Amino acid sequence: MPRRVAYVNARLLSPVDGLDALGAVLTEGVTIADAGPRLFNDGLPADAHVIDVGGHCLCPGLVDMRVATGEPGEEHKETIGTAGRAAAAGGVTAFACLPGTTPPIDDISGVELIARRAREEKLVKVYAQAAVTRNLEGRDLTEMGLLAEAGVVAFTDGTRAVADAAVMRRALSYALSFDLLIVQHPEDPSLASGGHMNAGETATRLGLVGIPPVAEVMMIERDLRLVALTGGRYHVAHVSTVVAVEAIRLAKRQGLRVTCDTAPPYFSLTEADVGDYRTFAKLSPPLRTEADRQAVVEGLADGTIDAIASDHAPQDQDTKRLPFGQAAPGAIGLETLLPLTLALVEKGHLDLMAAFRCLSTRPAGILGLPVPCLRPGARADFVVVDLGRPWRVDASALVAKSKNTPFDHWPVTGRVLHTVVDGRMIHSLESDGNV
Amino acid sequence: MLDPTTDSPFRGLGLLAIEGLTAAELTPVLDLADQYLERTRAGERKLTLLSGRTLVNLFFETSTRTRTSFELAGKRLGADVINMSVDASSVKKGETLIDTAATLNAMHLDVLVVRHPDSGAVRLLAAKVNCAVINGGDGSHEHPTQALLDAQTIRRRKGRIAGLTVVICGDILHSRVARSNIHLLNAMGARVRVVAPPTLLPPEVERLGVSVFHSMVAGLTDADIVMMLRLQTERMAGQFVPSVREYFHFFGLTADKLKVARPDALIMHPGPINRGVEIDSEVADDINRSVILDQVELGVAVRMACLDLLTRASGH
Numbered sequence: 174m175p176r177r178v179a180y181v182n183a184r185l186l187s188p189v190d191g192l193d194a195l196g197a198v199l200t201e202g203v204t205i206a207d208a209g210p211r212l213f214n215d216g217l218p219a220d221a222h223v224i225d226v227g228g229h230c231l232c233p234g235l236v237d238m239r240v241a242t243g244e245p246g247e248e249h250k251e252t253i254g255t256a257g258r259a260a261a262a263g264g265v266t267a268f269a270c271l272p273g274t275t276p277p278i279d280d281i282s283g284v285e286l287i288a289r290r291a292r293e294e295k296l297v298k299v300y301a302q303a304a305v306t307r308n309l310e311g312r313d314l315t316e317m318g319l320l321a322e323a324g325v326v327a328f329t330d331g332t333r334a335v336a337d338a339a340v341m342r343r344a345l346s347y348a349l350s351f352d353l354l355i356v357q358h359p360e361d362p363s364l365a366s367g368g369h370m371n372a373g374e375t376a377t378r379l380g381l382v383g384i385p386p387v388a389e390v391m392m393i394e395r396d397l398r399l400v401a402l403t404g405g406r407y408h409v410a411h412v413s414t415v416v417a418v419e420a421i422r423l424a425k426r427q428g429l430r431v432t433c434d435t436a437p438p439y440f441s442l443t444e445a446d447v448g449d450y451r452t453f454a455k456l457s458p459p460l461r462t463e464a465d466r467q468a469v470v471e472g473l474a475d476g477t478i479d480a481i482a483s484d485h486a487p488q489d490q491d492t493k494r495l496p497f498g499q500a501a502p503g504a505i506g507l508e509t510l511l512p513l514t515l516a517l518v519e520k521g522h523l524d525l526m527a528a529f530r531c532l533s534t535r536p537a538g539i540l541g542l543p544v545p546c547l548r549p550g551a552r553a554d555f556v557v558v559d560l561g562r563p564w565r566v567d568a569s570a571l572v573a574k575s576k577n578t579p580f581d582h583w584p585v586t587g588r589v590l591h592t593v594v595d596g597r598m599i600h601s602l603e604s605d606g607n608v
Numbered sequence: 609m610l611d612p613t614t615d616s617p618f619r620g621l622g623l624l625a626i627e628g629l630t631a632a633e634l635t636p637v638l639d640l641a642d643q644y645l646e647r648t649r650a651g652e653r654k655l656t657l658l659s660g661r662t663l664v665n666l667f668f669e670t671s672t673r674t675r676t677s678f679e680l681a682g683k684r685l686g687a688d689v690i691n692m693s694v695d696a697s698s699v700k701k702g703e704t705l706i707d708t709a710a711t712l713n714a715m716h717l718d719v720l721v722v723r724h725p726d727s728g729a730v731r732l733l734a735a736k737v738n739c740a741v742i743n744g745g746d747g748s749h750e751h752p753t754q755a756l757l758d759a760q761t762i763r764r765r766k767g768r769i770a771g772l773t774v775v776i777c778g779d780i781l782h783s784r785v786a787r788s789n790i791h792l793l794n795a796m797g798a799r800v801r802v803v804a805p806p807t808l809l810p811p812e813v814e815r816l817g818v819s820v821f822h823s824m825v826a827g828l829t830d831a832d833i834v835m836m837l838r839l840q841t842e843r844m845a846g847q848f849v850p851s852v853r854e855y856f857h858f859f860g861l862t863a864d865k866l867k868v869a870r871p872d873a874l875i876m877h878p879g880p881i882n883r884g885v886e887i888d889s890e891v892a893d894d895i896n897r898s899v900i901l902d903q904v905e906l907g908v909a910v911r912m913a914c915l916d917l918l919t920r921a922s923g924h
Contacts (some may be wrong), residue, residue, distance in 0.1 A: 367845045376809035378627065380727035380749030385811075450728030485657060494706055496726030498747065 175202030176219040178596065180343040181213060183231035183557070186266030189255075189548040190529045198231060200553040203595040208547040226557045229590060232529055234266025234297075236537040238434055239410060239482035241331070241503070243574075245286060246275025251487035251574045256507065257296030259573035261600035263508040264556040264589040265483070267298035269540055270291055273331030279304035279315045284323045292376050295499060296599050297592075298554070300326045300542065305355060306345050309333050314344055326540045329356035329410065332457050332502075334540070336362050341396060345405025354539065356408045357396055359417065360458060364388035369498050371444045371459040379450065381497060384459050390416040397424045408539060409433035410482055413458045413470035422477040432539050433477075437506060437513035438477060438486035440469045442579060445514065452493045452500035454579045456484075459502075473531060474522050480536040483510040487575030505573045509566060511558065511584035519586060525560075553596040562588040614758035622918055624731050625750045628789040637758045637913050644916075647671075657916060658687035661718040665691045666708075667744070668724040672906065673752070673879055674744055678721045681911035687718070692758065699726045705729060709736035713899050717862060719915060722746075727784075740918045748782050748843065752839075754914035755788035757910040759796060761903050762833055765874055772796030775827050775869075776818075777803040778886050779838035779860065781810050782844065785878045787838060788814050803827030805859065807848045808839075824858065824865045831869040835876045836861050851883050862888040866897075874899050 180483045181197040185208065194209035199221060217223055228399045237260065241248035253270075257532060262269055270287060272278035278287065284301045291299035307313045316372040328348065335341045337358060344355050365384040370376050372383025393409055397420065400407045412418055414432045424431050438456055443463050454460055472478040486503025493500050514532055517523045523531070543577075545554050568581040591601035626634075627759050663682040665675050675691060682689040694708075703711075705724075712720060717739045718881050720854045722730045727747030734741035745751040762769055780786045793800045794817040800815060816821050817822075821827030828834060837849075839855065849855040866873065875891055875898045883889045894900055 235660045310825075372811045374812040374815040377812055377816065378787070380747050380787060383811055449731060491704070494732075495703070496705065496724065496729035496732055496747075498728075 177201050179217055181225055181559040182222060182228055183226045186230050186232040188526050188534045189209050189544055189546040190548060198547060200596040203553060205549055205551050205553045206221040207549050208262050213397055223403055230558045230560050231555055232363050233266050233533045234556050235532045237265045237268035237483050238379050238480055240268040240485040241271045244412040250489050253290040253299060254294040259292050259507040260297045261592040262572045264511045264592055265297060265507055266273045266554040267592045269300040269302050271331045272302055272304040277304050277309050279307050280414045281319060281323045284320060284325055302327045302329050305330050307336050311336050311340060316346055317353055321351050321353055327354040327461050332357045332359050334362055345399055346403040348428055349405055350353045354406045354408055356410050359389045359409050361388040361392045369449055371461050375444045386414045388457060389414050391418050393420050397429060400473060409430050411436050412478055413439045413456055414460050414465045414550045418468045418472040418477055432479045434480035434482045435469050435478050436482055437510060440466055441513050445552050450497040452497055453577050455500050455502045456504055457502035470522050480532045481514050483507045489575050495578050505575055508571050508579050510585040515587040553593055555593050556589055557591040559588050559590055564588055611809055621750050622734060623914055624734055624743045626676050626755050626788045629795060631796050637756055640764060641760050641910040641911035642688060644912040653684050656686045658685040661687045663676045663687045663689045663719045664717050665721045666696045671723055677907040682907045685912055685915055706734050706736055707721060709733050713738050719918060725826040742914060745784050747843050749784050750788045751784040752788050753911055754785050755792040757903055757907040758789055759792055760906050760910055763897055765899060772832040773799045775801045775803060775831040776835045779808045779839045780804050781808045782840040783837050791813055801827050825868055828865060829868045831873050833874050838886055856885055860886055861891050863890050876903060
């Protein structure tokens with residue numbers, strides 16, 4: 174008989190089940206045996222281990238579409254293991270890692286390495302995204318069909334755009350044979366070349382080469398033409414500008430197969446946060462203006478932006494403690510993804526259900542993964558969150574191996590108490606550790 | 609951007625940028641520079657104010673006039689001056705700026721003058737060293753002492769800065785001199801214009817408080833001061849103007865274009881001059897209008913004033 178755990182006294186919250194009610198969940202082994210408001214009305218099962226979650230929110234685990242680990246090649250920045258622990262601490266029960274490793278994930282051996290390392294670590298679920306083009310060079314397509322068979326969930330050149338229109342056309346078109354998803358980093362490299370932050374007054378004052386915001390929408394608009402031409406499945410990563418949100422809104426209205434995500438920095442910060450050359454605020458795409466930030470919030474509110482990903486990009490001191498122009502872009506985000514999204518709920522931009530749709534339901538759907546839910550027979554992948562608990566981000570106390578967060582010292586609300594994957598509790602907030 | 613811990617204009621970290629400084633903070637520097645200029649001209653070229661102090665010129669980018677000017681300023685105040693030229697390529701081989709800071713701290717310096725090809729690099733270094741730092745030019749960000757010496761040149765020739773129309777012409781995009789001058793001239797109450805083709809103007813430059821012109825004749829009309837900048841080809845990735853010939857034709861300063869400026873307009877240039885590129889020799893060498901050599905002379909006096917104020921502020 175598999176181990177049975179009863180999570181009682183929980184506020185069950187599940188967008189796919191349309192559920193927001195007090196109730197309980199019973200897990201049996203790796204699956205949910207039963208869940209609902211009236212569960213255990215007739216008494217608790219004698220053989221189950223009982224966990225009282227104290228009225229806190231029990232909801233499906235977060236699915237993070239964009240996580241860079243340093244494995245293989247840059248294990249000093251982050252490994253599958255450290256990223257897995259950071260994910261668990263952040264309430265993420267599954268993530269899709271990016272192919273921009275050393276060497277890049279562009280063949281089956283790379284995908285198998287990720288799968289093996291994830292099995293060894295036995296933390297959250299790790300899915301591989303593979304390169305669209307060999308060695309991320311933007312020229313020759315990878316073996317998409319074989320890679321998909323090996324378990325790849327999406328194809329992207331990571332933080333490089335597929336710049337050549339003919340290559341993108343062929344990728345979208347060929348991927349149709351297997352109904353695969355192409356994910357674009359939307360930035361015209363010739364316009365962005367040499368740039369370190371958003372072009373505009375702040376870059377001008379700091380004497381930094383700017384990346385014009387249109388570099389984003391130009392790539393998206395070009396790709397949308399190719400999507401219309403090929404009928405391919407296309408996803409835009411980390412949307413950050415007014416015009417890009419508008420272009421995608423229009424494309425969706427026209428019925429194109431396009432989805433997109435953004436990341437918390439793009440609805441929480443602006444280019445002003447670069448301040449005095451803060452390299453932790455150097456991101457790709459760069460932080461934009463307040464008008465752009467508001468447009469991203471509106472895009473989330475009206476559903477134009479489907480998902481929120483952490484865009485977790487670990488960098489160590491050696492790649493960040495440099496003059497701004499030499500520093501590597503990127504910020505970690507696994508552990509701040511949930512509270513920064515909850516801030517949108519607090520401010521009234523999203524309701525709680527919509528927030529979890531962006532964090533869990535939709536990213537899972539876009540990647541073709543099992544959508545986390547609280548239904549009998551589903552995998553027991555869920556989190557317990559104290560939605561009202563205030564805390565302060567402390568970079569040095571984060572679980573992730575690299576500490577490059579632009580949100581250090583930020584007061585936030587909402588803390589993950591427990592993370593359960595395949596029925597196993599893989600994370601418990603120390604002060605609440607009752608397992 | 610000075611450390612606000614004391615009320616002297618130069619405090620703590622040192623002189624890293626002009627942006628944020630006020631006329632009340634800048635004027636005493638120019639006043640003191642005037643005093644040093646008179647003493648230098650009177651033959652007092654070996655003072656003892658900084659005897660026993662060590663000044664290091666740390667240049668990650670080649671420089672002749674700025675480095676020499678700081679060296680002279682330091683020596684005339686009695687400091688021990690050491691020039692360290694660091695080839696940017698050797699930096700890439702290993703030692704980071706943070707390592708460099710630790711090395712310098714072990715050498716017990718009093719003042720460090722830093723020039724670096726990256727915007728913001730001087731600030732990064734200043735936060736890590738335990739001596740006063742003067743920004744000798746960082747990337748396309750700022751070159752504060754150049755702006756101070758330009759202001760002093762204007763003030764000595766015109767008696768004031770407030771109310772003058774100052775026109776900065778040329779490669780504004782890559783120029784730290786332009787940025788420092790725009791901040792300083794605005795703080796002192798001048799009207800600032802920039803003239804350049806749009807490819808050589810940074811985005812939203814008008815938000816720094818300048819009027820933007822793309823025609824020399826329109827921009828130079830009724831100018832009191834004309835500051836010419838050179839094309840910084842070493843910072844250019846790609847082509848910003850089609851040819852030198854075309855650039856000179858439209859944006860080079862010639863006697864003819866200068867006719868629309870005020871009859872007593874002065875010509876300035878931070879050097880080095882590229883004759884026939886941004887300025888015609890006839891104008892550059894016009895002893896009645898060109899104050900380019902005044903700028904060099906005043907550069908030493910201004911840097912003496914900065915070193916004086918900075919070592920006072922750092923409490924040595």
